[in-house]
Amino acid sequence: MYPLNRNRRLRQNSAIRDLVRENHLSANDFILPIFITEGENVKEEIASMPDYFRFSLDTLVEEVKEAWELGIKSVLLFVKVEQDQKDNTGEAATNDDGLMQKAIKVVKETTPEMLVMTDVALDPFSSLGHDGIVKDGKILNDESVEALAKMALSHAKAGADFVAPSDMMDGRILAMRTLLENEGFVNTGIMSYSAKYASAFYGPFRDALDSAPVDVKDVPKDKKTYQMDPANRKEAITETLIDIDEGADIVMVKPGLCYLDIVRDLANTVDVPVAVYQVSGEYAMLKAASEKGWLDYEEVLLEQLMAIKRAGASMIATYFAKDALRLLNQ
Numbered sequence: 001m002y003p004l005n006r007n008r009r010l011r012q013n014s015a016i017r018d019l020v021r022e023n024h025l026s027a028n029d030f031i032l033p034i035f036i037t038e039g040e041n042v043k044e045e046i047a048s049m050p051d052y053f054r055f056s057l058d059t060l061v062e063e064v065k066e067a068w069e070l071g072i073k074s075v076l077l078f079v080k081v082e083q084d085q086k087d088n089t090g091e092a093a094t095n096d097d098g099l100m101q102k103a104i105k106v107v108k109e110t111t112p113e114m115l116v117m118t119d120v121a122l123d124p125f126s127s128l129g130h131d132g133i134v135k136d137g138k139i140l141n142d143e144s145v146e147a148l149a150k151m152a153l154s155h156a157k158a159g160a161d162f163v164a165p166s167d168m169m170d171g172r173i174l175a176m177r178t179l180l181e182n183e184g185f186v187n188t189g190i191m192s193y194s195a196k197y198a199s200a201f202y203g204p205f206r207d208a209l210d211s212a213p214v215d216v217k218d219v220p221k222d223k224k225t226y227q228m229d230p231a232n233r234k235e236a237i238t239e240t241l242i243d244i245d246e247g248a249d250i251v252m253v254k255p256g257l258c259y260l261d262i263v264r265d266l267a268n269t270v271d272v273p274v275a276v277y278q279v280s281g282e283y284a285m286l287k288a289a290s291e292k293g294w295l296d297y298e299e300v301l302l303e304q305l306m307a308i309k310r311a312g313a314s315m316i317a318t319y320f321a322k323d324a325l326r327l328l329n330q
Helices: 016-019 057-070 100-110 141-158 170-184 200-209 234-246 257-269 281-289 297-311 321-328
Strands: 030-036 044-046 048-057 074-079 113-120 134-135 137-138 163-165 189-196 250-252 274-278 315-318
Touching: 016 030, 030 057, 030 297, 044 200, 044 281, 044 297, 048 057, 048 200, 048 281, 057 100, 057 321, 074 100, 074 200, 074 315, 100 141, 100 234, 113 170, 134 234, 137 141, 141 163, 141 321, 163 170, 170 189, 170 234, 189 234, 189 257, 200 281, 234 250, 250 257, 257 297, 274 297, 297 315, 297 321, 315 321
Parallel strands: 030 048, 030 074, 030 315, 074 113, 113 163, 163 189, 189 250, 250 274, 274 315
Antiparallel strands: 044 048, 134 137
């Protein structure tokens, strides 16, 4: 008790604060999301994500080299698909010569030791902007799962180390794991978006990939029938345990900051690594506030990342990865 115990003794200078710090951030914590687009010599800023870009395959080379030199060891790839390649089945997603498949090969040729993770979902390839096949105003689960499993296999054939299904269809992890095993890709990992919520924080991401649900008759205007209700907590544990039983190697919570209770719940419950996706809306809010001079960009981004790590994240997919490492490496 006071005055025998004075907690401030452990805070009085940077040396003691560093010694007793419970959590630390390093390059080993980060996954860098990268957006890929068609064309040549393209480095195109995303309007709703200031200082973040879409890259064509040739400019992707320099982006990956820079990330590797900063210490980033893993990238998560997303593709912006041209309109003429979109339909309601996502057929183009399994093209072995498609943009994603080419991007995987570019990253591996540029930085062979970089861990390549790939987004597995139909929405970038869907003419209707959904993560599954739409029929009569509903998202078809089993038909979508079959398409997603084929998509995952195509990524594995191209050289992906991990596939990352973000669709939230029931049973897709088992279907992917089974197909990958049957085709000999026993070492291709699965990072499942296990607790992905129907969040309003995804807007800038959908701008980046032109993947928002379309506003037409007989097409759901949101993703609430397959992504999780933000009001639910226990459901996240149920979803995650099922994915682990079906073969997920890493599980994910998405978004980040508003769902730190879910991160802690899963970290306390499961024995596999727990990833967190700090999403585009979180990035855009800090960028906007810092541009206005209302928040200190550098201090707040590190505080946010530490909060996610403190909550129990094993790894963080974040648009702040490069900036964070520049600060941490100073």
